[in-house]
Amino acid sequence: MSEARGAAGSKTHVAVIGGGVIGVCSASWLLREGFAVTIVEPGEIAGGSSFGNAGCFNPSSVVPMSMPGNLAKVPGWLLDPLGPLSIRWPYLPSIAPWLLRFLQAGSRERVEKQAAALAGLLRDSPGAYRPLVENAGALDLLRRDGHLMAYLTRADFEADAFSWQLRERNGIEYTVLERDALWQLEPTLSRDYQLGVFLPGNGHTVNPQRFVNALADAFLRDGGQIKRAKVEGFDLTGDRLSGLRTDAGFLAADQAVVAAGAYSKQFAKQLGDSVPLDTERGYHIIVSSPEARPGLPIMDTSGKFVATPMETGLRLAGTVEFAGLEAAPDWRRARNLLKLGKRLFPGLRESYSEDRLSVWMGFRPSMPDSLPVIGYSRRVRDIVYAFGHGHVGMAAGATTGHLVTDLIAGKPPRVPIEAFSPRRFG
Template sequence: MAAPSENPVDVAIVGGGIIGICTAAALAAVGRRTLVIDRSGICEETSAGNAGALAFSDVLPLAQKGMIRNLPGWLADPLGPLSVPPAYAPWLLPWLVRFLAASRPARYENALAAQAAMMRLAEAEWAALMARTATESMLREDGSLELYQTEAEFEASLGGWAARARFGIAFRHLDRAGIEALQPGLAPQFSRATFVPGWKTVSDPQHLGKAIWRKAEADGAAWIRGEAVVVTPADGRVAIQLRDGRTILARNLVVAAGAWSHRLTRAFGDVVPLETERGYNTTLPADAFDLRRQLIFSAHGFVVTPLETGIRVGGAVELGGLKRPPDYRRARAMLEKARRFMPALQTGGGREWMGYRPSLPDSLPVIGRARNAENVYYAFGHGHLGLTQAAVTGRLIRDLVSGATPTIDLAPFSPQRF
């Protein structure tokens, strides 16, 4: 192992995805010297291929978003919205038990309130970050359209919409004529939908992330290519050993390594039940369909998003860990459904992709200090909401590192809640 530098960095961030670079941007903006460590680059992995939504209205825990009701049918379909490879099921069982427990009324209410508070601040922080980084032109404010094939499907969604209404989230339910006005060309079985005007998307999530990084870099942030494999306390500092033998010494450490984060938290006394939702998508040419806004096919677990780089058809959940090879049949199954639901969709010329979403059983991220190290901070586990909550996570970590009182109560997001 190479000897660490005698001049430690101020704040080292392990992870160059959207959470890591928004945290770096927040810290650099107040003069903290920040080093991002990532094995691939800035927004080159999971943050490159997400659906591009700023889903500020998406406050319902996954355990309550129809997942419990649909779980048996989904699991019976190996290419459906949720799958668990049989060989992985024994490893997943403890996480699933916690996931089911999160659907209990008291836990659901606590998670809902915490997520709603997080989302209110998230919207404000994204507006501030886009203004600071001159990326406002990348924001699209077209709303989203959640679609239902049957009246029963629509009726089943109403409890969730009532919960959102309690937190001031605006929406309106549509009949077929209302759907046609907002998105022509859908299959006739979609007779009901819900329009959410406050739902936003970005022109391309990777382009946005790289633009934010350019501002962070201009403010003094830096990054190096490397994979952190061991982190250890070192006389009030943290030593970060990279796979290539280099060692970085830091006064403060932020773990923002997405689905790999729990491998590093054990060094500081935190065993976090982080699981990997492997998500798939296909990005089609931009002229593949006249798409007006993001479409959400919730009963089928996927969305269709208009990006400047194409039309992205993606979603689904494969709880399969970090080691299994991708199963792109899942992407093709979603694409075939999209073709049926959008009959004019041209499905040729697409680019397939798979990424790793870091998911916790209660659908809340981990944001807070390590159990055994006051100078180690965690920022991971955002599931489907990493892009949505990146700016606010950066703000909250900046507050913690700087000794300021966070704007919201971080107890629901504590690493020690498990």
């Protein structure tokens, strides 16, 4: 392993802002490249979206959120109390520009380009993690069991034809299973679901928080540092970074990575980049010792949620709520996931005691075109952005970390990143 050296011969010091999966993977690859690396995180490692997501490493997640025809579905989603979308009406004026960009991103031409960009970022997601996971001694947390997408009817599957065409064109293999073949693969599934699509290239972790913490522990063991602090801004000398201002004092750094998830927008603004980053609030509910436990993650395509078997129980995760970073959680959203889970798995009980349930709400850092922001800041090339991954943060973590390392090291990115430019919105 080569060592990245500064002008005076000492190791180049890189500060990574954010202790989620993107920050930890970036820091881990940078350390392996020979940089001195400090993760700067005010809370717990993997305390945000990396704690509560569905835990899936899905190369198949190349389909953007904004698709042709989605606009017609929005009223029904909003009116359905079990629907996948909710907007807190006081937040509507704030989110309106984002929603407009979201709808504009859903043309067929744009979606084709977005899917191709995501395919490069997500290719062999489980395999991309393997060197880090092996180094952390955490292979027990990584599964390559595939993923199942469940449809109530064949007509529902056929209505999704464009999504499957996008996957095919981007190299995603899948097998369609109907009725008995579907139920044999997953006996816990309701017989109301008539068709499923098995995606053998997908993987998952049985505990996202423990997974990211295992990588962080290995990072510390191998010489990295973690500083508990809230970053407030950057100190620049001309066109070079000299360090970060934090609530715990000044941290000298030669280069920096902004991987602060939903909180990244403020840093980009300080550096002259206006990015339309907002937050989709996601929820989960976990049933401990569930009576019905699938053998692999299942996405209910009608309810737009994922059921993942984890070591803590059955995690039902999903939904999109627009309400910003300040509003209190609406725990009915999490409880509704349990109702949907009962429809998917009839073996679950109608109700549970509170000691068998746990609920969570977190902030997905989302861009309206479903593409993250990966690239140099406008102000200085010493600062690299890596945020806005929306629903694919876990899947894209390892490869994003590789790309960050390429940019910090001044190497050509191993995956094309033009589509992820911070300046693509003008």
